[in-house]
Amino acid sequence: MNNTIYEKPIIKKLQTGFMNKFGTGVFKRIRKDIDGVAIDRLVEQFGSPLFVFSEKKLRGNYRKLYNAFSNRYPNVLFGWSYKTNYLDAICSTLHQEGAIAEVVSEYEYRKAKRLGIDGKNIIYNGPFKTIESLKEAAEDGAMINIDHFEEIQDLENVAKELNKKIKAGIRVNMDTGIVPQWSRFGFNIESGQAFDAVKRISYGGHLILNGLHCHIGTFILEPNAYSQEVKKMVEFAYKVEDEFGYKIEYLDIGGGFPSKNRLKGVYLPPEVVVPSIDEFAEAVCDTLLENLRPNDFPKLILETGRAIVDEAGYLITTVHAIKRLPDGTRSYIIDAGVNILFTSFWYKFNIEMDREVSGTAEPSVIYGPLCMNIDVIDESVNLPPLERGTRLIISPVGAYNVTQWMQFIMYRPSVCIISEKGEPLLIREKEDLEDITKLEILPEEYELKK
Numbered sequence: 001m002n003n004t005i006y007e008k009p010i011i012k013k014l015q016t017g018f019m020n021k022f023g024t025g026v027f028k029r030i031r032k033d034i035d036g037v038a039i040d041r042l043v044e045q046f047g048s049p050l051f052v053f054s055e056k057k058l059r060g061n062y063r064k065l066y067n068a069f070s071n072r073y074p075n076v077l078f079g080w081s082y083k084t085n086y087l088d089a090i091c092s093t094l095h096q097e098g099a100i101a102e103v104v105s106e107y108e109y110r111k112a113k114r115l116g117i118d119g120k121n122i123i124y125n126g127p128f129k130t131i132e133s134l135k136e137a138a139e140d141g142a143m144i145n146i147d148h149f150e151e152i153q154d155l156e157n158v159a160k161e162l163n164k165k166i167k168a169g170i171r172v173n174m175d176t177g178i179v180p181q182w183s184r185f186g187f188n189i190e191s192g193q194a195f196d197a198v199k200r201i202s203y204g205g206h207l208i209l210n211g212l213h214c215h216i217g218t219f220i221l222e223p224n225a226y227s228q229e230v231k232k233m234v235e236f237a238y239k240v241e242d243e244f245g246y247k248i249e250y251l252d253i254g255g256g257f258p259s260k261n262r263l264k265g266v267y268l269p270p271e272v273v274v275p276s277i278d279e280f281a282e283a284v285c286d287t288l289l290e291n292l293r294p295n296d297f298p299k300l301i302l303e304t305g306r307a308i309v310d311e312a313g314y315l316i317t318t319v320h321a322i323k324r325l326p327d328g329t330r331s332y333i334i335d336a337g338v339n340i341l342f343t344s345f346w347y348k349f350n351i352e353m354d355r356e357v358s359g360t361a362e363p364s365v366i367y368g369p370l371c372m373n374i375d376v377i378d379e380s381v382n383l384p385p386l387e388r389g390t391r392l393i394i395s396p397v398g399a400y401n402v403t404q405w406m407q408f409i410m411y412r413p414s415v416c417i418i419s420e421k422g423e424p425l426l427i428r429e430k431e432d433l434e435d436i437t438k439l440e441i442l443p444e445e446y447e448l449k450k
């Protein structure tokens with residue numbers, strides 16, 4: 001029998017307003033496995049911290065989203081948003097499901113091609129496209145969405161050089177009721193800027209406008225915002241078709257649907273706050289069908305990132321130390337911090353333990369391993385007294401973390417996927433000193449003398 005560890009009693013002032021009206025309760029969030037593979041086994045095999053992806057969840061989410069739209073509209077295509085998660089194994093799985101690639105930089109463009117994606121199946125977005133990459137994309141027949149007037153000029157120069165007319169779309173932005181409005185990308189509809197961009201393209205004569213693209217924001221909780229977006233895009237498409245004779249072949253409405261994550265400061269759980277994907281699909285497809293002309297079904301493109309991959313990702317971490325802060329708050333230092341969990345600045349994650357723990361739960365802070373004051377994963381989570389070595393499983397973390405993570409103070413950890421057969425497979429190795437230092441150059445005059 002294990003002896004319980006003696007903990008010095010403390011008296012702590014209760015602050016009204018911070019009280020949980022349901023009481024402290026018993027902490028019941030236990031997770032002993034992910035898709036049937038024991039947490040212990042995963043850590044033994046790949047170490048801690050460890051990102052774990054579930055193939056089952058990933059494919060399941062993709063199919064749920066794709067079906068929600070394709071059951072309501074006849075011409076639907078999904079572009080996988082690389083920046084949300086561009087690990088090869090994740091992209092490949094979604095390409096196997098039928099998604100093409102959506103990229104926002106030369107790097108991402110090349111990464112998609114390296115994976116075997118034909119340029120024709122790449123949507124090239126973003127505000128910073130190099131001339132070389134525009135040329136490559138134009139030669140490949142990629143779907144290029146122009147972001148600004150300089151890019152119209154750049155693409156015209158490419159067209160002149162290649163001696164051919166290039167088909168391209170433009171990105172537009174608009175008021176859909178979402179605050180803050182994402183107005184820095186593309187051309188604004190309400191101000192007439194988008195119309196001016198089309199005029200400019202028509203005047204240049206080297207490009208053929210064939211699509212419209214828009215992305216209104218991320219973690220959008222309001223389906224009606226998508227109705228507004230679609231309505232304005234369709235109206236604008238017909239205006240352009242009628243006045244300039246172009247045919248708008250696709251309406252790319254971007255991404256932005258929320259995952260079942262919990263924004264900081266939101267009291268109600270995601271199950272209550274986050275609308276279902278069917279509500280979004282209905283808003284989009286009903287508005288399309290109400291506003292499109294008879295027998296006109298332009299391709300509806302979606303670039304959903306977060307809603308597909310976020311819930312497929314977990315992070316296994318380990319409690320390294322336990323500390324009482326001077327005000328009596330219990331705190332823990334774990335082996336994963338904001339360096340690998342960038343989204344912890346906005347989201348309050350679900351935190352589960354790998355074992356039953358007895359004792360009274362109390363609001364605790366979870367710190368990461370960095371020697372930085374901002375390295376806080378959760379400012380207050382109700383936890384029973386944990387001991388060193390306890391594993392905490394943090395979710396959902398599949399979106400934007402393994403792309404926005406940074407190599408800072410610590411090595412980046414391994415990433416694995418649990419296949420549908422229940423087999424854990426390594427998909428990215430943890431870094432070591434050589435990986436990090438191999439790009440550095442020490443000129444001879446800076447070498448330390450023996």
Ligand SMILES: Cc1ncc(COP(=O)(O)O)c(C=O)c1O
Nearest residue numbers: 081215218255256303304305306
């Ligand atoms: C152009 C574009 N498409 C798609 C996405 C994916 O968005 P989300 O992950 O919110 O679905 C983003 C993300 O910011 C984006 O900028």
